[in-house]
Amino acid sequence: MSLTAVQESHAFDPALESAPTWGNSELVALRKSAADLFRQKGFPTLKDEEWRYTSVAPITSKSYVLAASPGKTEHAIAEKRVCANLVVIDGHFVPELSDLGRLPKGAAVFPLREACEKNWGQVGAHLGRLVDWSFYPFAALNTAHLNDGIVLWVEEGVVVEEPIQVTFVATAGRVAHPRLLVVVEKGGGLQLISECYAEKDAFLNLVEEGWYGESSAVRYTRLQDADDEGSLVATFTGKVLGEASVETETVTLGGGLVRNDSGLILAGENIHATLDGLYLGTRKQHIDHHTFLDHTMPNCNSFENYKGILDGSAVGVFNGKIFVRHGAQKTDSKQSNRNLLLSRDATVNSKPQLEIFADDVKCTHGATIGQIEPSQMFYLQSRGIPKEHARQILTFAFANEIIEKIPHEPLRKRLEEEIFARFTPGREET
Amino acid sequence: MLTVKNLHARVEDKEILHGVDLQVNAGEVHAIMGPNGSGKSTLAQVLAGKEDYEVTEGEALLDGEDLLDLDPEERAAKGVFLAFQYPVQIPGVSNAYFLRSALNAIRKARGEAEVDPMEFMKTLREKAAKVGMDDAMIQRGVNEGFSGGEKKRNEIFQMMMLEPRLCILDETDSGLDIDALRIVADGVNSMRSPDRAFLVVTHYQRLLNYIVPDYVHVMVGGRIVKSGGRELALELEEKGYAQFEKEGATV
Numbered sequence: 001m002s003l004t005a006v007q008e009s010h011a012f013d014p015a016l017e018s019a020p021t022w023g024n025s026e027l028v029a030l031r032k033s034a035a036d037l038f039r040q041k042g043f044p045t046l047k048d049e050e051w052r053y054t055s056v057a058p059i060t061s062k063s064y065v066l067a068a069s070p071g072k073t074e075h076a077i078a079e080k081r082v083c084a085n086l087v088v089i090d091g092h093f094v095p096e097l098s099d100l101g102r103l104p105k106g107a108a109v110f111p112l113r114e115a116c117e118k119n120w121g122q123v124g125a126h127l128g129r130l131v132d133w134s135f136y137p138f139a140a141l142n143t144a145h146l147n148d149g150i151v152l153w154v155e156e157g158v159v160v161e162e163p164i165q166v167t168f169v170a171t172a173g174r175v176a177h178p179r180l181l182v183v184v185e186k187g188g189g190l191q192l193i194s195e196c197y198a199e200k201d202a203f204l205n206l207v208e209e210g211w212y213g214e215s216s217a218v219r220y221t222r223l224q225d226a227d228d229e230g231s232l233v234a235t236f237t238g239k240v241l242g243e244a245s246v247e248t249e250t251v252t253l254g255g256g257l258v259r260n261d262s263g264l265i266l267a268g269e270n271i272h273a274t275l276d277g278l279y280l281g282t283r284k285q286h287i288d289h290h291t292f293l294d295h296t297m298p299n300c301n302s303f304e305n306y307k308g309i310l311d312g313s314a315v316g317v318f319n320g321k322i323f324v325r326h327g328a329q330k331t332d333s334k335q336s337n338r339n340l341l342l343s344r345d346a347t348v349n350s351k352p353q354l355e356i357f358a359d360d361v362k363c364t365h366g367a368t369i370g371q372i373e374p375s376q377m378f379y380l381q382s383r384g385i386p387k388e389h390a391r392q393i394l395t396f397a398f399a400n401e402i403i404e405k406i407p408h409e410p411l412r413k414r415l416e417e418e419i420f421a422r423f424t425p426g427r428e429e430t
Numbered sequence: 431m432l433t434v435k436n437l438h439a440r441v442e443d444k445e446i447l448h449g450v451d452l453q454v455n456a457g458e459v460h461a462i463m464g465p466n467g468s469g470k471s472t473l474a475q476v477l478a479g480k481e482d483y484e485v486t487e488g489e490a491l492l493d494g495e496d497l498l499d500l501d502p503e504e505r506a507a508k509g510v511f512l513a514f515q516y517p518v519q520i521p522g523v524s525n526a527y528f529l530r531s532a533l534n535a536i537r538k539a540r541g542e543a544e545v546d547p548m549e550f551m552k553t554l555r556e557k558a559a560k561v562g563m564d565d566a567m568i569q570r571g572v573n574e575g576f577s578g579g580e581k582k583r584n585e586i587f588q589m590m591m592l593e594p595r596l597c598i599l600d601e602t603d604s605g606l607d608i609d610a611l612r613i614v615a616d617g618v619n620s621m622r623s624p625d626r627a628f629l630v631v632t633h634y635q636r637l638l639n640y641i642v643p644d645y646v647h648v649m650v651g652g653r654i655v656k657s658g659g660r661e662l663a664l665e666l667e668e669k670g671y672a673q674f675e676k677e678g679a680t681v
């Protein structure tokens with residue numbers, strides 16, 4: 001009850017009046033309809049089924065600056081760059097920090113604003129048309145402020161061999177509503193890495209749309225992190241056409257409040273899709289993953305594997321929806337959510353939500369919440385490995401099942417080191 | 431080397447070991463045989479330091495030093511090794527990484543320098559080859575997806591890498607085909623030395639044809655009820671444990 005009260009008397013002015021106004025009539029209308037919707041619905045509360053375990057008070061109890069230009073970031077952009085890298089800070093594309101690498105003919109990257117101005121025909125047909133912002137209040141808020149971000153376009157049959165990295169940062173005290181629009185046409189191939197970071201007292205509100213054409217092959221790794229006093233909301237919807245393969249993993253390293261709404265619409269036959277995730281929470285961090293896999297056509301398989309490691313008094317939330325629509329026969333879908341609690345005060349709310357309207361399908365799901373297995377501890381100790389080190393090894397091993405799937409080696413190594421170091425004995429996290 | 435005196439151990443409220451006495455000297459091989467549930471694994475695990483068991487009476491000394499007060503890792507550093515009856519799987523931790531961490535931890539505890547990584551890999555490959563483990567298996571998660579026999583060979587491989595002084599083998603021969611049995615026995619025999627001792631728990635006299643014991647003990651109902659030379663194993667093979675069951679049951 002008290003939480004609801006806090007939410008109602010928020011300091012955060014959604015600043016719908018100061019939203020950008022540039023662009024053609026369609027773009028202006030898009031912003032306006034999103035703004036109208038947000039005005040009508042407002043911020044979600046704990047009474048909202050989709051927000052039962054996540055209070056938005058950490059976001060709404062602060063006030064932010066909606067900046068007209070990028071601020072200076074503490075985030076180590078250069079250090080964390082693992083390949084061609086595009087950087088968006090406080091919602092503005094920053095050419096000085098971006099480095100495009102070599103893109104093959106037929107693949108292109110644009111700052112969103114430039115893409116809207118020069119090529120509305122193509123951009124307008126995809127922008128704001130995939131993420132259902134009537135269902136996601138923060139996506140509506142983002143759309144109402146639609147201004148800048150990145151558009152990545154891979155033309156028919158073009159395979160981009162080198163991975164591309166995009167980085168989104170909200171700097172201290174600021175709010176940002178950037179967009180990522182990815183279009184991979186028929187037969188295209190892309191390896192994408194995105195990284196989000198919200199600094200102290202910042203709120204990063206990202207919306208991502210991914211259009212994955214027939215027979216395309218997409219490998220997508222998402223990294224997320226935020227300060228203990230920062231908030232990150234990421235709404236991601238991908239639409240996958242027939243014969244395509246889309247494999248994703250979202251690695252959340254922490255954050256005061258991190259909320260994800262991620263999902264894939266499988267809109268063709270013979271699609272292979274994975275939606276994996278790893279989330280690490282400590283202290284009072286709150287990490288929420290709401291996901292969906294929407295099987296609308298027959299003969300597709302989807303695999304979802306989310307793993308959480310929670311320490312301190314961190315809270316994890318997992319809600320995994322799987323829809324198998326009428327006619328989506330021969331669907332093969334597996335969902336798993338396993339959680340490792342490293343302290344007494346850490347908690348997880350895990351909920352699978354399967355809605356199946358076809359009869360010839362294979363759907364399995366499972367969730368576990370547990371501690372480190374004592375028999376494994378004893379095995380390591382009996383070989384001479386001290387208790388604390390054994391805990392570190394086993395905790396890392398739990399995380400590594402997701403990390404080892406990351407195809408880009410420099411990134412995988414970086415994360416291995418970062419995550420292993422996090423569980424170093426003596427690095428007390430309370 | 432190992433002296434066990436009147437050892438009583440229990441799990442929760444249930445006493446399982448009712449006073450075990452055992453003297454194992456350096457250079458010797460001791461076999462322990464006995465019916466299912468008689469406490470053989472319990473004794474092995476108590477010696478390795480498993481927390482679930484509470485020792486209520488008696489003592490276990492390694493070279494005169496109390497073992498029971500030490501953590502499992504400290505016992506390992508002193509040279510105690512248990513080849514588990516049921517080795518666990520640890521996905522996500524490769525055998526190679528696991529063994530290097532173990533070896534370095536033991537060396538650190540003894541005040542020795544870490545192993546040279548290149549040297550380590552060389553030894554690892556050589557010893558793995560001896561138990562029929564290839565590179566792919568070395569890089570796989572510890573016992574991850576290993577067959578029963580592969581897990582047992584992996585236990586012997588670990589023993590060869592860590593070079594302990596007191597080697598406790600809990601039914602390492604169970605579930606092995608005849609070739610694997612030979613591999614395991616060769617592994618043990620190659621490690622026999624005047625300053626190393628073996629305590630081998632087995633149900634089968636067959637293993638003792640390969641690993642010839644100096645002493646055979648019969649454990650029944652949480653106690654060692656008879657000890658003798660290797661001929662005792664042959665006698666057990668013939669007559670079974672019926673002759674001892676009465677004694678055990680009275681406990």
Ligand SMILES: Nc1ncnc2c1ncn2[C@@H]1O[C@H](COP(=O)(O)OP(=O)(O)OP(=O)(O)O)[C@@H](O)[C@H]1O
Nearest residue numbers: 441446464465466467468469470471472473482515
């Ligand atoms: N953790 C435990 N909790 C409850 N009972 C236990 C536990 N460990 C062992 N026991 C019991 O103690 C007895 C001895 O078990 P133990 O495993 O030592 O037998 P064993 O001689 O090794 O048998 P086997 O030949 O079948 O391996 C059994 O009755 C077993 O059920």
Ligand SMILES: [Mg+2]
Nearest residue numbers: 470471472515
């Ligand atoms: Mg046993």
